Amino acid sequence: MLVAVAAAFAGADWRQFRGSENTGVSAEKNHLPVSFATNHDLAWKVPLPGRGASSPIVVGGRVVVTCSSGARQERLHLLCFAAADGKCLWHREFWATGNTLTHEITAVAIPTPASDGRRIFAFYSSNDLACVDLDGNLLWYRGLGYEHPSTRNAVGMSSSPLVVDDTVIVQLDSPGQALVAAIDAGSGATRWQIGRQANAAFSSPTLFGGYALLQGKTSLVALDPRGGQVRWKYDYDVPYQPVASTATWHDTVFVPGMKLSALRPGAVGAEPKLLWTETRLRPDFASPIVHDGRIYVLKGGGVLACGDAATGRTQWQLRLKGAFWASPVLADGRLYCVSREGLVQVVQLGKQGKLLATSQIDDGISASPAVAQGAVYFRSDRHLWKMGKP
Amino acid sequence: MPRFIQALLTVVVTLLLIPSAWAVEVGDLLKTLQAVGPQSAGSGAAAAAWKELTRAEAAQLPTILAGLDGANPLAANWIRSAAGAVAEQATQKHEPLPVAELEKFLADRRHAAGARRIAYEWIVEADPKKSKPLLAGMLDDPSLELRHDAVAQKIGEADALLHKGQKDRALPLFREALATANDLEQVRLLAGRLKPFGETIDVARHLGFVLRWKLIGPFDNTAIKGFAAVYPPEQKIEPAGSYPAKHGPVKWIDHTTTDELGKVDLNGVFAEEKAVIAYATYEFRVAKHRTADLRMNTANAAKVWLNGKLVHEHAFYHDGLAFDQYVMPCSLRPGKNVILLKVCQNEQTDPWAKLWDFQLRICDKNGLAVPVEP
Numbered sequence: 001m002l003v004a005v006a007a008a009f010a011g012a013d014w015r016q017f018r019g020s021e022n023t024g025v026s027a028e029k030n031h032l033p034v035s036f037a038t039n040h041d042l043a044w045k046v047p048l049p050g051r052g053a054s055s056p057i058v059v060g061g062r063v064v065v066t067c068s069s070g071a072r073q074e075r076l077h078l079l080c081f082a083a084a085d086g087k088c089l090w091h092r093e094f095w096a097t098g099n100t101l102t103h104e105i106t107a108v109a110i111p112t113p114a115s116d117g118r119r120i121f122a123f124y125s126s127n128d129l130a131c132v133d134l135d136g137n138l139l140w141y142r143g144l145g146y147e148h149p150s151t152r153n154a155v156g157m158s159s160s161p162l163v164v165d166d167t168v169i170v171q172l173d174s175p176g177q178a179l180v181a182a183i184d185a186g187s188g189a190t191r192w193q194i195g196r197q198a199n200a201a202f203s204s205p206t207l208f209g210g211y212a213l214l215q216g217k218t219s220l221v222a223l224d225p226r227g228g229q230v231r232w233k234y235d236y237d238v239p240y241q242p243v244a245s246t247a248t249w250h251d252t253v254f255v256p257g258m259k260l261s262a263l264r265p266g267a268v269g270a271e272p273k274l275l276w277t278e279t280r281l282r283p284d285f286a287s288p289i290v291h292d293g294r295i296y297v298l299k300g301g302g303v304l305a306c307g308d309a310a311t312g313r314t315q316w317q318l319r320l321k322g323a324f325w326a327s328p329v330l331a332d333g334r335l336y337c338v339s340r341e342g343l344v345q346v347v348q349l350g351k352q353g354k355l356l357a358t359s360q361i362d363d364g365i366s367a368s369p370a371v372a373q374g375a376v377y378f379r380s381d382r383h384l385w386k387m388g389k390p
Numbered sequence: 391m392p393r394f395i396q397a398l399l400t401v402v403v404t405l406l407l408i409p410s411a412w413a414v415e416v417g418d419l420l421k422t423l424q425a426v427g428p429q430s431a432g433s434g435a436a437a438a439a440w441k442e443l444t445r446a447e448a449a450q451l452p453t454i455l456a457g458l459d460g461a462n463p464l465a466a467n468w469i470r471s472a473a474g475a476v477a478e479q480a481t482q483k484h485e486p487l488p489v490a491e492l493e494k495f496l497a498d499r500r501h502a503a504g505a506r507r508i509a510y511e512w513i514v515e516a517d518p519k520k521s522k523p524l525l526a527g528m529l530d531d532p533s534l535e536l537r538h539d540a541v542a543q544k545i546g547e548a549d550a551l552l553h554k555g556q557k558d559r560a561l562p563l564f565r566e567a568l569a570t571a572n573d574l575e576q577v578r579l580l581a582g583r584l585k586p587f588g589e590t591i592d593v594a595r596h597l598g599f600v601l602r603w604k605l606i607g608p609f610d611n612t613a614i615k616g617f618a619a620v621y622p623p624e625q626k627i628e629p630a631g632s633y634p635a636k637h638g639p640v641k642w643i644d645h646t647t648t649d650e651l652g653k654v655d656l657n658g659v660f661a662e663e664k665a666v667i668a669y670a671t672y673e674f675r676v677a678k679h680r681t682a683d684l685r686m687n688t689a690n691a692a693k694v695w696l697n698g699k700l701v702h703e704h705a706f707y708h709d710g711l712a713f714d715q716y717v718m719p720c721s722l723r724p725g726k727n728v729i730l731l732k733v734c735q736n737e738q739t740d741p742w743a744k745l746w747d748f749q750l751r752i753c754d755k756n757g758l759a760v761p762v763e764p
Contacts, residue, residue: 070535071534071535071538071573072712090475090478091474091478092471092474092475093470093471093474094467094470094471095463095466095467095470095504097463097464097467101709101710101712101715102710103710128467130467136475137437137440137441137444138436138437138440138468138471138472139433139437140430140433140436140437141426141430141433141464141467141468142429142430143428143463143464143467146428146463146464147428147429150704150705150706152706152709153709153710154706154708154709154710155710175706175707175709176704176705176706187430187433187434188430188433189429189430189433190429190430
């Protein structure tokens with residue numbers, strides 16, 4: 001029955017970092033709120049038991065979020081709320097089995113959990129990976145930090161897991177042991193594991209044409225999630241520590257780096273064709289979004305830039321307030337941008353960008369919002385909000 | 391009423407009367423959970439056992455928590471989350487938790503510290519008034535979380551007396567709190583509280599930081615190859631020895647740090663330089679054999695030897711700093727013990743990659759200084 005319920009909601013879910021399609025774009029229209037200054041658009045708001053830069057996900061009418069707490073952030077929380085009324089359906093708690101040292105503005109709960117609609121895969125900076133069903137029953141638990149103690153970095157292992165069919169891809173780039181692993185979604189066993197260059201990277205794998213795109217310090221690779229084979233590889237001109245994640249649109253891949261590069265992958269084994277590079281579209285920490293032939297990036301200094309996805313030409317820029325760690329989301333022709341200071345700035349997209357509304361929620365927000373079923377979900381270190389119809 | 395409807399109703403009523411939680415045989419279920427290991431080993435059986443275990447009665451919570459005693463970290467998460475699910479279901483159904491039994495469990499310090507903390511939180515959730523008397527007896531608790539809260543409570547009591555102008559009554563409470571405080575911020579806070587009373591607290595000594603070292607360097611770490619290289623101090627520590635190093639012969643020098651927490655800034659001792667290695671050694675005595683922790687903080691790659699045996703190594707450079715960043719449980723032998731550190735600087739040129747330093751303390755498992763003689 002649970003599967004049937006989940007399937008019914010599938011189209012409206014937001015199942016992983018930057019949404020079910022991994023693009024940051026929602027198909028929601030017409031119902032989304034714009035201003036959050038009053039309680040008019042607040043469906044519910046609940047306190048959270050710990051910090052987190054992870055985004056909420058929405059699966060089958062349930063909102064799932066991770067937190068970390070304790071003197072050394074060693075307590076890992078996984079919470080599930082009813083999307084309808086914010087009631088806490090279940091709360092699972094674990095103890096970190098790996099490193100919990102992070103930068104003060106991040107948290108051990110920094111990777112966004114993911115779901116295949118039946119299961120939830122909660123991942124943490126300690127490299128603990130827990131799998132539960134939608135009712136919170138524990139199905140398997142991997143202590144990847146316990147198994148690989150030197151796989152860690154000082155800021156936080158922020159890469160979010162990517163679910164491809166029945167495989168969970170985790171990218172563990174680290175100055176210690178670096179690796180990418182494919183975990184069987186059903187059993188938790190490792191299907192394959194490949195060593196990577198020992199460097200810290202903070203970006204998340206992106207789905208493109210059935211392959212998982214992984215950014216490293218010197219190159220972007222496309223891996224076959226079934227066996228880990230490298231399908232193609234693109235070496236950067238200049239080494240770069242990835243933070244913002246790759247965006248995709250049709251047959252084009254947009255790679256953040258010292259410049260934003262647009263690539264067109266071709267045959268297996270062939271290096272992708274470089275379409276254009278543009279320093280003026282270089283994103284800061286937030287991941288770019290591509291929609292309707294335009295690419296949107298949040299640059300340093302809070303500048304939102306819109307470029308032509310085909311040519312890389314900048315079309316317009318708009319200065320927003322604050323610093324941005326959270327990747328924006330796009331829905332109904334609007335971009336929802338949340339600053340670290342907790343300012344939600346909604347920009348109407350078009351030939352020019354127009355700031356529709358600015359609303360203050362909590363300060364200290366690093367998490368990207370989630371959009372599902374006529375509502376926008378935000379989380380801070382203290383609260384989870386549903387903004388939109390109850 | 392037709393017979394088949396009567397039969398159907400009987401089945402429905404019977405099903406409704408079956409309790410959703412009952413006394414399950416938790417022993418075998420816990421064994422299944424305790425058997426899980428790395429690489430998802432035992433997960434299939436554990437998932438079934440977990441689900442069965444979560445149908446236990448709330449009264450069985452102390453038994454489930456006892457399953458955490460000696461459990462490996464992965465098994466602990468299976469058991470801990472199952473216990474949480476049982477308590478959660480009881481709360482949702484407004485069923486009472488077995489507070490009296492949980493109090494007995496909490497009082498038994500042989501149980502796992504994490505399990506006792508969970509028991510405490512459930513007790514206090516059921517009856518918030520129990521927090522104060524329970525914490526009053528936990529100033530020296532082996533659970534760091536419980537001890538932290540107990541010390542915080544004691545500080546609060548002393549502060550309240552200070553606020554009322556009752557300094558004479560506040561002073562012994564501050565002293566009592568300090569005697570067992572092992573949290574850095576609490577120790578610092580108590581040092582500040584005691585200062586107006588004319589009592590100077592040496593925070594570094596309270597926490598067991600080593601302040602006096604012998605240092606030698608710099609040795610070469612070009613292309614970070616020195617981390618694996620074996621330089622003369624690793625072969626034999628001779629206080630009067632002289633060895634070829636990166637810029638010519640070097641000798642051991644005495645160094646006493648004045649940092650509040652025993653930080654040794656190697657850039658300040660030697661020239662600020664990249665691709666270098668320094669060694670630090672400390673000789674001390676203890677009266678009899680005992681266990682202890684060596685706890686180190688450093689932004690650099692490092693190796694640690696105790697009495698000639700390598701007890702820790704990590705090849706991370708500029709991977710952040712944290713209190714008790716690297717913890718090394720070890721055994722101290724009666725009489726002389728020797729610690730040797732190797733602290734490596736790489737060639738990164740980033741402004742935040744200048745740090746070349748370390749701190750090390752010798753403490754018990756609760757984080758309080760182990761008494762040592764030079």
